Amino acid sequence: MIAAIADDVTGATDVAVAFRRAGLAVRLVFGVPDDEVPASDPGATAIVIALKTRTCPRSEAVDQSLRAARWARGRGWDRLYVKYCSTFDSSAQGNIGPVADALADLVDARLTVVTPASPVHDRTVFEGLLFAGGTLLADSPMRHHPLTPMTDSSVPRLLAAQTARTIGHVRHRVVRTGREGLADALAALRSGGVRYAVVDAVDDADLLELGFACRDDRLVTGAAGLAAGLAGALREPGAAPGSTDALPSGPAAVLAGSCSARTLEQVAVMSRAHPSFRLDARRTPVPDRLAAEALAWFDSLDAGRAPLIYSSLPPAELAVVQHALGVQGAAELLESAFRVIATGLVERGVERLVVAGGETSGAVTEALGLRSGRVGAEAAAGVPWIHVDGAHPLAVLLKSGNFGPVDLLVEASSA
Numbered sequence: 001m002i003a004a005i006a007d008d009v010t011g012a013t014d015v016a017v018a019f020r021r022a023g024l025a026v027r028l029v030f031g032v033p034d035d036e037v038p039a040s041d042p043g044a045t046a047i048v049i050a051l052k053t054r055t056c057p058r059s060e061a062v063d064q065s066l067r068a069a070r071w072a073r074g075r076g077w078d079r080l081y082v083k084y085c086s087t088f089d090s091s092a093q094g095n096i097g098p099v100a101d102a103l104a105d106l107v108d109a110r111l112t113v114v115t116p117a118s119p120v121h122d123r124t125v126f127e128g129l130l131f132a133g134g135t136l137l138a139d140s141p142m143r144h145h146p147l148t149p150m151t152d153s154s155v156p157r158l159l160a161a162q163t164a165r166t167i168g169h170v171r172h173r174v175v176r177t178g179r180e181g182l183a184d185a186l187a188a189l190r191s192g193g194v195r196y197a198v199v200d201a202v203d204d205a206d207l208l209e210l211g212f213a214c215r216d217d218r219l220v221t222g223a224a225g226l227a228a229g230l231a232g233a234l235r236e237p238g239a240a241p242g243s244t245d246a247l248p249s250g251p252a253a254v255l256a257g258s259c260s261a262r263t264l265e266q267v268a269v270m271s272r273a274h275p276s277f278r279l280d281a282r283r284t285p286v287p288d289r290l291a292a293e294a295l296a297w298f299d300s301l302d303a304g305r306a307p308l309i310y311s312s313l314p315p316a317e318l319a320v321v322q323h324a325l326g327v328q329g330a331a332e333l334l335e336s337a338f339r340v341i342a343t344g345l346v347e348r349g350v351e352r353l354v355v356a357g358g359e360t361s362g363a364v365t366e367a368l369g370l371r372s373g374r375v376g377a378e379a380a381a382g383v384p385w386i387h388v389d390g391a392h393p394l395a396v397l398l399k400s401g402n403f404g405p406v407d408l409l410v411e412a413s414s415a
């Protein structure tokens with residue numbers, strides 16, 4: 001019924017569980033699917049394709065998104081949902097605008113809805129301004145993001161930097177009139193030649209009405225909030241199916257490559273009570289050596305509490321590393337190290353792997369060669385366990401940088 005293409009892996013698990021909560025049976029696929037990936041499980045009503053296209057070069061993001069969209073449409077998934085971050089993480093180059101432009105052309109969409117609102121995560125849009133945790137985005141900790149610092153809160157303005165197409169706005173007072181008023185407002189924009197409608201939304205009720213207003217669109221874009229609204233508008237009444245898989249009983253480990261404010265708190269809590277190892281990219285600026293140090297440390301541990309390996313740093317210290325190694329250089333070095341570490345941990349028998357950060361999770365899932373998974377229980381809002389299909393038991397918890405309570409890493413790795 002609906003195929004979501006997510007620009008990072010933690011976002012994919014967030015949207016997958018939002019669909020599931022709203023009553024759709026979901027399949028999660030990692031990377032651009034190929035012919036070996038089954039088009040769906042019998043009875044699946046949603047498929048989520050997890051890409052790593054948030055910060056890659058624009059042409060690559062467009063190419064991968066188009067290939068994923070063609071794969072989905074060729075297999076009967078006729079509605080596309082582009083999932084970006086609820087904090088609209090992107091740069092002036094994209095990739096939200098270029099990907100949306102390309103997919104709109106693919107499906108011949110005249111007007112496409114845009115709203116990053118995700119009330120379950122306290123992200124709201126009012127008068128076109130994006131709020132995170134009740135604060136304007138540009139005043140929130142997102143202004144310090146290592147790769148996509150967000151220093152403007154206006155969604156129309158952020159989008160306008162990324163597309164040449166006309167952008168309109170639907171104000172909250174119109175949203176509050178409900179699905180018919182919204183449909184009229186969208187129709188008026190469409191007939192005026194507007195290509196993107198940024199729509200205000202402050203709660204789930206707004207997003208459900210918007211879901212009804214755009215339920216017949218071939219392309220819709222948003223974060224997990226509108227995905228839930230759309231799923232609510234599309235689903236047949238009935239029970240919400242969910243994976244009943246038990247978590248594997250083998251050892252757990254945590255990898256944190258996110259420098260987001262919430263991850264920093266979670267790392268601080270976990271490192272007080274669990275063995276922890278910080279990846280120091282400046283001291284050891286060679287990924288394989290950095291990974292070897294971490295794995296040697298892991299090998300020296302006695303069995304006991306789950307270990308934490310992290311690179312998370314607060315903004316001032318992060319700036320020092322980025323100054324020394326370059327923004328991309330530091331990110332690539334650490335992501336490469338996390339790839340080797342994750343593979344080493346699974347080879348050493350880790351069966352439950354918790355990963356903090358979308359880029360980091362993308363690197364880890366690629367390195368582990370994960371292809372698809374079933375969406376399991378939610379450890380926190382928007383953070384479900386994913387039971388990976390494969391020869392060995394493995395469950396991964398891919399946590400968005402700012403999601404989850406402060407004890408999430410401890411709780412998840414003790415589960």
Ligand SMILES: Nc1ncnc2c1ncn2[C@@H]1O[C@H](COP(=O)(O)OP(=O)(O)OP(=O)(O)O)[C@@H](O)[C@H]1O
Pocket residue numbers: 008010011145146147257258259260263281311312313318321322330331332334335356357358359360361399400401402
């Ligand atoms: N100490 C560090 N110095 C420089 N870069 C770092 C450091 N630690 C992590 N990074 C890089 O910062 C980026 C963090 O992005 P990531 O997507 O993993 O986290 P996030 O943005 O907080 O998560 P999400 O996208 O799920 O909200 C990664 O590319 C990572 O390699």
Ligand SMILES: O=C(O)[C@@H](O)C(=O)CO
Pocket residue numbers: 008010011012014015084085086087118121223224358400401
């Ligand atoms: O929408 C969000 O905030 C998350 O799903 C995400 O994309 C973080 O990377």
